[in-house]
Amino acid sequence: MSTITSIRQMAADRDDLVEDTGSSIYERLRDDIIHGRVKANERLKVAELASRMGTSTNPVREALQQLRGEGFVIMTPNRGARVRPIDEEFVRDICEIEVLIEPALTRWFVGIATQADIDELERLQAEIEALNFGDEMKHSNLDLQFHRLMYDRHYNRHAVDLWVRHRHILWAISRGFPTSLSRQSNVLDEHRELIACIKAQDAEGAARAIGRHVEGSGRHIIERMRLGRHAV
Amino acid sequence: MSTITSIRQMAADRDDLVEDTGSSIYERLRDDIIHGRVKANERLKVAELASRMGTSTNPVREALQQLRGEGFVIMTPNRGARVRPIDEEFVRDICEIEVLIEPALTRWFVGIATQADIDELERLQAEIEALNFGDEMKHSNLDLQFHRLMYDRHYNRHAVDLWVRHRHILWAISRGFPTSLSRQSNVLDEHRELIACIKAQDAEGAARAIGRHVEGSGRHIIERMRLGRHAV
DNA sequence: AACTTTCAGATCGTACATTCTTTGTCAATA
DNA sequence: TATTGACAAAGAATGTACGATCTGAAAGTT
Structure with a gap:
């Protein structure tokens, strides 16, 4: 039991330097869009976001899909995602x-x-x-x-x-x-x-x-x- | 290579009876949910769906995320997706x-x-x-x-x-x-x-x-x- | 009987391969 | 000379495979 908690703690500590305040990639992306930190109609490149977030591309892709479902990004096949303007x-x-x-x-x-x-x-x-x-x-x-x-x-x-x-x-x-x-x-x-x-x-x-x-x-x-x- | 194609062929053949009209995974999943072909609150396992669809797990995951954004499935961390009842x-x-x-x-x-x-x-x-x-x-x-x-x-x-x-x-x-x-x-x-x-x-x-x-x-x-x- | 351990099944994350789009260059033609 | 077209190469999205991690439940232990 104590081993498990200590491992979890290590993981938490390791991520603190990247400032992971429990916020998921999805939430960070959504917040960036809503607050206009990414410009309207700007292209969202998965690889770029992944490196910015400190993860691989897969979590980013899934976050983008979810945002698409909610209408915050617009995705076109083989052409990636663009942010929907929040104006x-x-x-x-x-x-x-x-x-x-x-x-x-x-x-x-x-x-x-x-x-x-x-x-x-x-x-x-x-x-x-x-x-x-x-x-x-x-x-x-x-x-x-x-x-x-x-x-x-x-x-x-x-x-x-x-x-x-x-x-x-x-x-x-x-x-x-x-x-x-x-x-x-x-x-x-x-x-x-x-x-x-x-x-x-x-x-x-x-x-x-x-x-x-x-x-x-x-x-x-x-x-x-x-x-x-x-x-x- | 030939093994891969043959595997794909097998999967495709198996699904032909379910009519695979080039429709995307997302649409097929959504259709299954809307038409009640998957029971309400049923668990959606990515690996299972992937083999049924004849693809790998990643496209399925992204489709599920999109469906989550639209409210058709409910996802909980590390516990996968469940079908939202369409009644x-x-x-x-x-x-x-x-x-x-x-x-x-x-x-x-x-x-x-x-x-x-x-x-x-x-x-x-x-x-x-x-x-x-x-x-x-x-x-x-x-x-x-x-x-x-x-x-x-x-x-x-x-x-x-x-x-x-x-x-x-x-x-x-x-x-x-x-x-x-x-x-x-x-x-x-x-x-x-x-x-x-x-x-x-x-x-x-x-x-x-x-x-x-x-x-x-x-x-x-x-x-x-x-x-x-x-x-x- | 309650607690711990173990293990199978499933999700999540990483790395790589493939395919498509886009861009930039160069040559041919008006 | 300027314009257009083809074509190659870089960039990016999509798909595949696999390892790491988590959950849930059934085993065993005290």
Whole structure:
């Protein structure tokens, strides 16, 4: 037993110098694409990436295939992979889809919400307001919990998965961007209105509120992208 | 060398009875999953698949990664891939998403449609009616052209890609299933109503029509799945 | 009975071979 | 002389083979 753990430890130590923070090749590549560290439509050469990542070509190839499945790279036969541009259009497209999906998920939630759910939403909202955008990471987590509480029990797993993926992407893009004061107050307002509608069993109102929420969030991200072009 | 070719030949011969029409490994795997030829949650072993496909393991691995990106298989580290169940729920989930997306795409199309577009739609519709569901493949192609004409120029490439993917999946599932007479007439009616709304510049009406179209199509596929559970 | 050891089966990583694309050079022609 | 075409060689993607590592379960040991 001790031998096994020591071997594992050695492997971990050996990789520390290449800074392998548990992040897989897939995640590193995706992050590079989302944050624009690789230019749009740039060609991704397997051998080059492999040497950069400190591995052989196979893991890179598989990561690229996965990214292709998710639409982050575009592959043409015998001609390799190119990065799909992650620009304002991309964000707008995703947000427009979410403007369609999230209201539907929310409408359904209004029908099944219990008092306990509402209490939990208000508790999270109170925590968010108390934090007041002090810690980006914590806020993001609370916000995630807030929306997850509404969507996680939905029967349409496919739609929820889509939402999760889109949220990951948007979060990765907007990470590091500061949230404007105006957007901050809007976020709080929209959450409060959402809770009020759920309390009043007003499904349509809740749907409209979440629609505005998503749209405002998207607009804010796009504005930030236009300003600070990757303040990594 | 001759040994290798003979081995390949053997593998090819063995698979000829499963019809190897030059289709890629990815497509074959995806087809197997969509058509339920591999059971839900079944484990997919690369070596086994490789020999079945008559190739080495690497192409299979990459195909699996791509399928993972698209959500058809679920992979856990060092533990391989499992099949994501493709059942009525899956179809319902996809259709519900399309019920949200396609009306939005259609609404936009009404705003940019030219007389030439309408003429082309009517031409395609006339062809569809003339064919009258005689040739499944031809009908599918015409129907694809019909909807593609409306969606292809949309600015939201992400939404259109999603539509294309979903349509491929649904088509793969419903291939081989006969279309009931009632559904046939409904399809024609819905197309006609759609064209009428576009002519009249009635965006909302067109959106409602396409919504009913998608919903009816989904319902029909699910009914067929319930009936012919193994008409492979 | 619980824990450890062992081993087969499968995944993951590396190295190499093959095939296709692309690029650059050189000669032939207008 | 400039342009085009063929052709060779480099570059890169795809496929094959094999070794290393991990998992799961069945054996044996205390």
